[in-house]
Amino acid sequence: MDNSAEELEQPGSRNAQIRFVALAALAGILTGSVGSVFHLLIDWLQAWPRVLATHVDGVVLVAAAALITMCATLVSVYVVRRYAPEAGGSGVQEIEGAMQGLRTVRWQRVLPIKFLTGIVSIASGLVLGREGPTIHIGASFSAAITDFFKVSETERRGMLGAGAAAGLACAFNAPLAAILFIVEETHRQFPYTFRTYMGVIIAAVLATVMTQVIGGTAPDFSMAVASPELYLLPAFVVLGVLLGFLGVSLNAALMWTGSFAARLNGRVPYLYPAVVGLVVGGLFVTMPLAVTGGEHVVTSLAAHSASLQVLLALAVIRYVTMTASYSAGTPGGIFAPILALSMCVGLAFGGIVELVTPHGIPLAFGMAAMGGLFSASVRAPIVGVVLTLELTGAYTMVMPLIVTCMTANMVAEWIGGRPIYDQLLERTLRKAGIDPAAKGEDKTGLA
Template identity: 40%
Template sequence: MSLNLSNFSHHRLNDENTKHFKHLFYALIIGLIVGLVGGFFRIILSYIESFRDILYHHAGHSGFMSWLWPILFAIIGISIALFLVRRYAPEASGSGVQEIEGALDGLRPMRWKRVLPIKFIASLFSLGSGLLLGREGPTIQLGANIGQMVKDTLGLSDIEKNSLVSAGAAAGLASAFNAPFAGIIFVIEEMHGHFKFNFYSLASIMIGAGTSDFIVRMMVGSKPIIQMTVFPSPNIYGLWLFICLGLLCSIVGLFYNKLLILSLDFFQFSSKLPVIYTGIFVGVIIAIIGIFSPDMIGGGYNTIAKVLDHSFTLSFLLFLFAARMLLSLFSYSFGVPGGIFLPMLTLGVILGMLFGVSMQHFFPQLISNPGVYTIAGMAGIFAATVRAPLTGLVLAVEMTSNYELILPLIITTVTASVLTSFLGNKPIYSTLLKRTLANAKQKNKFEE
């Protein structure tokens, strides 16, 4: 009798091990696919953005048409993105992170057959047009839907959906920024209410993020996304300045979240207008601003590089911060696909440089290089807006390779996220999910 029980336990253990091994292998497959998709997305987008930069550079140099081409380019890109999303996959609009959180809770559909092609193609048009949006939203949603695709294609049980979709989301963020650890932390921290945590689900997101990052690095290179000075640890007696920066980031994060929802509500009428009208309205504004000041548009990589090179005066940095904040809200409010990570990180760099240069004037003995505060600003604004301090910290470190700044980043992100919480600020993706669910409920009532 005892021998039979022993054999039964042994077989059961082997079955469990086989099941877990298969699950981890599926996570590896998801990471491979997400890495390939994310790598191709980044390569194609870089060509589109290079072409756009050429159009803006030559604007006004060879007659009327040289002015017209950048405007037409923006109008066509935005119009095509809007048409594809509205016609075929409304859930592909915006960032997509809130859609994943809703899907993990069973509140939103994951129609990967529609979302994968539409999100990929429409995002290339929207991001390429010059709107102030990031590629991380699209890659996160693409990754999560690839996780759902693998689950459905292999006929796996619904029990495995959560960790496979989460592994895809982590892989998607890793592929956007060469930041696998940030992808892992993002799922654990931001999606903690939706992600079903256990040892093997954690291993799944680690395998997915790591594999995706490896593939993308093979395709586009291993350099940090933001190439800048690697700073030594700042003066320990000046660490209190990072508390001050965190306080400032908390207020900015509060205003950003409030204004984003107000902007979405204000421009909601545009969803009832013909696509071309919205495309012309948004495209003309973005293109004209881009022609006269290219630093005001786009995701922000070029702007970040110039800020780090001290290419702007303090007064222009202040204007640049205000303008890019308003334009990022404007860009997100019309339902085109695109993320808010990168625009927020760009604002953080600008705010950090403003703070660092200003404080260096008063405390020169404590600040050897104001650029240190640009990294803290990135992490701080992200922490205040998303209410995910760990993700903000890790993302800033991985994107810049400034591992010596972990202590000041901890100070900044904790201060920013705690104070903004005390001020009543809600995590932006939770707010966006509630808004999406409310709009869907209202639409269903109207159709009935």
């Protein structure tokens, strides 16, 4: 812990602790309120293909949907590039960079642009999650609060973590996973003191309260499943191994498509997002399960059985549309798309297990895969376990989830995979011409 953090924790700092927790509470309330409106508007606007289908059909419907999504994508990309390039993508890497003192959260620009273009791009059908924007929005509210109220450097970094936790809690109605995300994912950047840790907790809780008041109290992916038999645990180990390889592959694909899109944009600036928008828009009306963030995909697949061929086809298509959508340059996260992709893979794996044993439960493998692929990609296995439990409400899955997530995380480590946000942050810093070894470690006291 750095000296400033030690000074802030002296016995006489009770009033300062109360003040900081109050600021974190404000960040949580603002994030939960605005984030809930953000989600509700996306859900409402994503009904546009059904409205369009009442006016046109056939080839005209497909062409019209493709053009609508293309236009939405291009508008979002233009606004982001023109006014706030850091608003593109998830935003988690921006917050981690800001906590290290390597990036600046320009909240005056990020808040309106992330909110508006995030709604446009995600509602258009692109395979992007809402959690990335809400995490960035939450941290931006924290940055705004620290600009208005005088705080120390340690408190500033702590407030960024509190806002990020509030954003994730709001996105998934999952406060415990949000708190653990800060503990596990940002352990190198977050300044651990009593007040900053309490700030994260209160921000996440109050953001969840606002989310439940505005949007309801049920877990986002409510599911019920019987506890799998103990003799099936080795099958979850095998699933974890598969997901470990898939997670490393997914991260590599995300980085490669991002580099490819950057090179193509250097030659023809808006060709890549235009093509992505056209393809995704066409799929939105012809194969809706292959696109969108994935929340409705998860619940639909969990409620209605699909054949092995359909599940594998969906997995391949969503793998491609996810990496392509994220590289387009619009705001959007990867958590929800990862959960949808993993549900396809897990259900397919469970269907194969069911052919071998009558006690195989495909849905149990689908739910375990949600945590496993998240763990392999983000490299936060505890968050993967808790997030899946909070989302589904299926606490009968504790043991299979732990086995799957730990296995996926270890396999990803052993084959040389790196956390996706570490890679995204490094790319962001390279583009900005920043050397973290020279500037970041000593400045933030993390050495």
